[in-house]
Amino acid sequence: MTDPDRSRQMSLVRSKGTKPEMAVRRLLHAMGFRFRLHRRDLPGCPDIVLPRHNTVVFVHGCFWHQHGDPACWRSRMPKTRQDFWVPKLERNVARDQEVGAALAALGWSIVVVWECETTPGKKVDLEARLRAAIGGSG
Numbered sequence: 001m002t003d004p005d006r007s008r009q010m011s012l013v014r015s016k017g018t019k020p021e022m023a024v025r026r027l028l029h030a031m032g033f034r035f036r037l038h039r040r041d042l043p044g045c046p047d048i049v050l051p052r053h054n055t056v057v058f059v060h061g062c063f064w065h066q067h068g069d070p071a072c073w074r075s076r077m078p079k080t081r082q083d084f085w086v087p088k089l090e091r092n093v094a095r096d097q098e099v100g101a102a103l104a105a106l107g108w109s110i111v112v113v114w115e116c117e118t119t120p121g122k123k124v125d126l127e128a129r130l131r132a133a134i135g136g137s138g
Contacts, residue, residue, distance in 0.1 A: 020118040021047050021059040027127060028057075033134065042108070044099030053134050055109040058096075062115045066093050072116045109133070 016038060025048060028035060035057075036049045046056035060067070062074035066089050069075070078085045100110050111133045117126050 016047075018059070018061070020061070020113070020115040023118040024048065024057065024059050024113050024126075024130075027123065028130065031127065031131065043102035043106070044095075046103070050134060053109070054107060055111060055134050056103060057111045057113060057130075059113045059118070060096070060115065064089070064092055065096055065114075066090075067114050067116065069114070069116070072114070074116055 028048065033050055036051060038045050038047065039049045047059045048057035062072050067075040103110055
């Protein structure tokens, strides 16, 4: 793939309203939880904010946030241009840790949902994990 083609492809990658984020939003809503989206007044502009439960949910893409699960094939490091990709992805991971620490210092509970956890076959497991992390019902 040429550089202009790659650039055009990467420009199509969204940060809000992604399929995994929409799946988590639909699931939380079906579970009875009400939430706010992308509150810019909080560190890291969390994808989903449940103010009543003092909880934020980040829906992370496995590649962009380097999911550490060895079973997750989506988080593989590219074989080309590693001089570009390694620092970029390491910085994303470091930023996630900084944001998590800042939110915890403000008293927020943090739930990270990985893209690979939002597949239809894992919905029951994800629902149970969200209910345990958030507590109770909406």
